Amino acid sequence: MKLVHRDFEKDGNGTVVLVPEESEDMWHAYNLIAEGDSVRASTIRKVTSESATGSTTSNRVRTVLTVQVEDIDFDTQACMLRLKGRNIEENQHVKMGAYHTIDLELNRKFTLSKSHWDSVHLERIELACDPTKNADIAAVVMQEGLAHVCLVTSSMTIVRAKIDVPVPRKRRGDCSQHEKGLNKFYDQIVQAILRHVNFDVVKAILVASPGFVRQQFFDYMYQQAVKTENKLLFENKGKFILVHSSSGYKHALKEVLQDPAVQARLVDTKATEEVRTLEAFYKMMKNEQARAFYGPKHVFAACDADAIEVLLISDKLFRANNVAERKKYVDLVDRVREVGGDVKIFSSLHVSGEQLDQLTGLCAILRFPMNELEDTDDSDSD
Numbered sequence: 001m002k003l004v005h006r007d008f009e010k011d012g013n014g015t016v017v018l019v020p021e022e023s024e025d026m027w028h029a030y031n032l033i034a035e036g037d038s039v040r041a042s043t044i045r046k047v048t049s050e051s052a053t054g055s056t057t058s059n060r061v062r063t064v065l066t067v068q069v070e071d072i073d074f075d076t077q078a079c080m081l082r083l084k085g086r087n088i089e090e091n092q093h094v095k096m097g098a099y100h101t102i103d104l105e106l107n108r109k110f111t112l113s114k115s116h117w118d119s120v121h122l123e124r125i126e127l128a129c130d131p132t133k134n135a136d137i138a139a140v141v142m143q144e145g146l147a148h149v150c151l152v153t154s155s156m157t158i159v160r161a162k163i164d165v166p167v168p169r170k171r172r173g174d175c176s177q178h179e180k181g182l183n184k185f186y187d188q189i190v191q192a193i194l195r196h197v198n199f200d201v202v203k204a205i206l207v208a209s210p211g212f213v214r215q216q217f218f219d220y221m222y223q224q225a226v227k228t229e230n231k232l233l234f235e236n237k238g239k240f241i242l243v244h245s246s247s248g249y250k251h252a253l254k255e256v257l258q259d260p261a262v263q264a265r266l267v268d269t270k271a272t273e274e275v276r277t278l279e280a281f282y283k284m285m286k287n288e289q290a291r292a293f294y295g296p297k298h299v300f301a302a303c304d305a306d307a308i309e310v311l312l313i314s315d316k317l318f319r320a321n322n323v324a325e326r327k328k329y330v331d332l333v334d335r336v337r338e339v340g341g342d343v344k345i346f347s348s349l350h351v352s353g354e355q356l357d358q359l360t361g362l363c364a365i366l367r368f369p370m371n372e373l374e375d376t377d378d379s380d381s382d
Helices: 024-032 119-128 176-196 213-228 231-235 250-258 260-265 270-287 296-304 315-319 323-338 351-358 371-375
Strands: 002-008 014-019 038-050 056-075 080-087 099-103 110-114 136-143 146-152 157-164 202-209 240-244 292-294 308-314 342-346 362-366
Touching: 014 119, 024 056, 024 080, 024 119, 024 315, 038 099, 056 099, 119 323, 136 176, 136 213, 136 250, 146 176, 146 250, 157 176, 157 250, 176 213, 202 213, 202 250, 202 260, 213 231, 213 240, 240 260, 250 260, 250 270, 250 351, 260 270, 270 292, 270 308, 270 342, 270 351, 270 362, 292 296, 296 308, 296 323, 296 362, 296 371, 308 315, 308 323, 308 351, 315 323, 315 342, 315 351, 323 342, 342 351
Parallel strands: 136 202, 202 240, 308 342
Antiparallel strands: 002 014, 014 110, 038 056, 038 110, 056 080, 080 099, 136 146, 146 157, 292 362, 308 362
16 A cells, blocks of 8 residues: 555544555455545546437446445455445536445555545555555465365455365275366366466465375376476465464464464564464463453453553454444454553454454453453353
8 A cells, every 4th residue: 555645633633544455454344434524536437428419329438526424335356445425525527425335446546535534544555555464375274175276465365266176985996086176176276376366475385285195286286387387386385384273274273374484484563463463362362361361341440550562453353334333343442452462463364364353353361460350241241
């Protein structure tokens, strides 16, 4: 994301001009734009004009509109962001108050105006515009006959391809059908890697599976690379890391990212940082229960006592349509930081973020034990 201009007033009112440069930037925009904000962007509108003879013609016209956002729709697979709202500025093609849906486009600037910018909004802009945060990882989680090719960026985990190929079982004295099915399966994975993985950007490609599947696939891929003289695969051979996973499903990524060998290679990526923090929370919960709590009731009580050392919070909570609800969580983040606590905002599109959402999206590791919190009823902590 490129920040072209920003202008903030003392009362928190302000405007930013941003240019989304890659599909992940749409996720950042989705987390920045809320209902009630105004967005000015280039868009295409179907305009019907009537001639002197009464005949009508329709043309698609590119124009710049400013809409007050009423509905936001984000497509996680295509990374597309749609904003629906009423036009609030005079335009020769569109009447004031008319509804229009804007599709934000890559490499086209948009202007976002809010009546109040809070600390989480400003942090999101910083994160989106920091190029060092875009250290990508590609991952292939597989088991015999099933594979998922995923991209793990700083903010999201996207399944780029799902490969499901029936592999016949081995028969006594005849393995040809089994091998044929396996080769077809491996071929499709290689094609998916070449199609979806940008080797210039990706730091590492994790190949994970139970048993020996990953090694067999890796050997097959490089046998094929020799036959087809695929230079790209040979130049990037050092980027492949073979690790164990319990299955070929997407959720197995969590255990893959916990692997010490993987963490050593990906020490500075946000995805592994999130996994490490969540792991630390679970360890604390197991070993010293009075220092690990989840759910709004317990976490806010711990914050009142200035006891929070690390706050784990899902970005889902900041997308609340209720302004007061969002403000409650923004204030929580600010209060934890004021007393020297660390705040980790998890992306709900990461495997670790999905897991945090199952724990109400709000967890805290405390500086000191608070046994009195354990005694309180947590029935309304959801």
